[in-house]
Amino acid sequence: MGSARRRHPGGAWRRRVDGAPLLRDGRPALPGGRAYRRRRPDGRVRLPRAGADGRPVDDAARRAVSPRPGGGRLGGPRRRLLDDAGVALLRVGLAVSLTGPLAPRGTCARRGLELWADEARGAGRAVELMVRDDQSDARTARRQVEGLLRHVDLLAGPYSSGLTRAVAPIAETHGFVLWNHGGAADDIHAQRLRAPVGILTPASRYFERALRWIPDGPVLVLGRRASGFSAAVTAGTEAAARRLGRAVRAETYPAASHLPPFVERLSAESPALLLAAGRFEDDVALARILSRGARPPTVLVAAGVRQFGEALGVAADRFVGPSQWEASADIVPDLGPSGPSFSRRFTARFGVAPDYPAAQAYAAGLVMRRCVELAGTLDQEKLRAAAATLDCTTLFGRFRIDPETGLQTGHEMLLAEWAGGRRRVVPV
Numbered sequence: 001m002g003s004a005r006r007r008h009p010g011g012a013w014r015r016r017v018d019g020a021p022l023l024r025d026g027r028p029a030l031p032g033g034r035a036y037r038r039r040r041p042d043g044r045v046r047l048p049r050a051g052a053d054g055r056p057v058d059d060a061a062r063r064a065v066s067p068r069p070g071g072g073r074l075g076g077p078r079r080r081l082l083d084d085a086g087v088a089l090l091r092v093g094l095a096v097s098l099t100g101p102l103a104p105r106g107t108c109a110r111r112g113l114e115l116w117a118d119e120a121r122g123a124g125r126a127v128e129l130m131v132r133d134d135q136s137d138a139r140t141a142r143r144q145v146e147g148l149l150r151h152v153d154l155l156a157g158p159y160s161s162g163l164t165r166a167v168a169p170i171a172e173t174h175g176f177v178l179w180n181h182g183g184a185a186d187d188i189h190a191q192r193l194r195a196p197v198g199i200l201t202p203a204s205r206y207f208e209r210a211l212r213w214i215p216d217g218p219v220l221v222l223g224r225r226a227s228g229f230s231a232a233v234t235a236g237t238e239a240a241a242r243r244l245g246r247a248v249r250a251e252t253y254p255a256a257s258h259l260p261p262f263v264e265r266l267s268a269e270s271p272a273l274l275l276a277a278g279r280f281e282d283d284v285a286l287a288r289i290l291s292r293g294a295r296p297p298t299v300l301v302a303a304g305v306r307q308f309g310e311a312l313g314v315a316a317d318r319f320v321g322p323s324q325w326e327a328s329a330d331i332v333p334d335l336g337p338s339g340p341s342f343s344r345r346f347t348a349r350f351g352v353a354p355d356y357p358a359a360q361a362y363a364a365g366l367v368m369r370r371c372v373e374l375a376g377t378l379d380q381e382k383l384r385a386a387a388a389t390l391d392c393t394t395l396f397g398r399f400r401i402d403p404e405t406g407l408q409t410g411h412e413m414l415l416a417e418w419a420g421g422r423r424r425v426v427p428v
Contacts, residue, residue: 052110059153064216090372092117092365093148095167096182099134105306105357106159111180111350112358113156115342116365118349125369133160138166153378154368157196159183160356161203161229164196167353171195177384181364181404182357184324185228186236189407198401199364203229204236206322207275209413210299211240213320213428217272219245222286225252226280233277233301247345255280256285263289266296274298284311291315299415306355311420315420325359325396326425332393336366339395363378363396 165190166184282304303321400410
């Protein structure tokens with residue numbers, strides 16, 4: 001038989017000898033890859049008549065899988081695998097930063113989800129956690145998520161708003177819910193995507209509790225316009241302060257060389273409250289200078305994590321940070337362990353105390369599993385519907401989302417102040 005070929009959409013040559021699509025270098029196109037798929041005029045993906053192995057695909061199995069940019073139905077049920085005991089195996093995918101600048105918090109998130117998976121298996125539930133390193137890079141994160149989606153039932157998001165923003169459209173295209181435990185930027189949920197389900201308080205509400213802590217006087221907010229997260233924190237804080245009738249001014253974070261003159265000007269202006277949402281190194285550099293003299297009450301996003309105290313030592317004292325989670329917070333969960341219990345288990349397992357990325361990843365595991373139980377299926381649309389109606393409290397706090405956007409509406413931020421090398425919750 002001849003080897004008549006024709007150009008296939010997506011850059012592949014379809015070879016009619018065995019019916020399998022081939023790339024230019026002769027490698028078979030993988031199912032789900034661009035070269036393998038064909039799209040209908042309405043944008044839905046149609047499976048080809050032959051698989052990559054050359055075998056014809058039965059017409060009943062040739063279905064359209066909606067990519068739904070702009071919202072629509074998510075994917076249907078997937079084939080269940082069984083573990084050695086014959087129990088249905090739940091496969092959970094996680095692409096997270098294990099190397100690169102985000103590695104400390106990415107590793108913390110991985111450990112939180114690992115602990116959840118270990119404890120689920122200990123309770124007789126078959127869970128397999130598949131982890132990939134996104135190297136703190138958006139392009140790598142997209143590639144890793146594309147690979148994971150061929151093998152998993154549930155997809156947990158990466159750490160950081162930038163990486164979560166990068167992979168959310170991919171989850172949407174493949175019809176998967178993205179259980180977003182690591183990206184707080186509001187715009188992740190403002191793209192008319194149904195995939196993201198938020199665990200975190202969104203960035204626009206990060207400083208609401210700080211405004212209640214110091215309820216009067218002018219407010220100065222520092223942020224970075226180039227960062228979606230920082231921009232959301234700044235805009236949300238400005239709006240909240242104005243609703244309270246307070247004078248508020250937002251400024252771009254000064255460069256490191258301009259911090260000393262900025263602090264001098266700050267002393268002359270004396271705002272009632274200084275709020276800053278820069279990069280971690282920005283906040284640390286500012287705190288180092290402010291610690292040398294008198295300063296207004298200061299709330300820094302970086303002060304909400306353990307590394308802030310490690311970087312500054314005793315100079316961290318009296319700085320306050322917004323915190324998604326503190327083990328000592330007065331939270332009574334109705335799903336999963338308490339904060340102190342989780343903290344003890346985590347420390348026993350990994351030899352270090354958990355920070356908030358571990359708690360929010362662990363909470364994502366609890367919420368995912370609960371939605372599977374409520375839906376009674378792995379149909380992603382039904383899981384999304386279960387998440388939209390779920391109202392519960394975990395060690396992380398309340399879980400409740402906006403049914404349309406998936407934005408977290410139930411969880412509240414905390415304030416934590418450094419004293420003697422430790423953080424304590426500030427009552428507000």
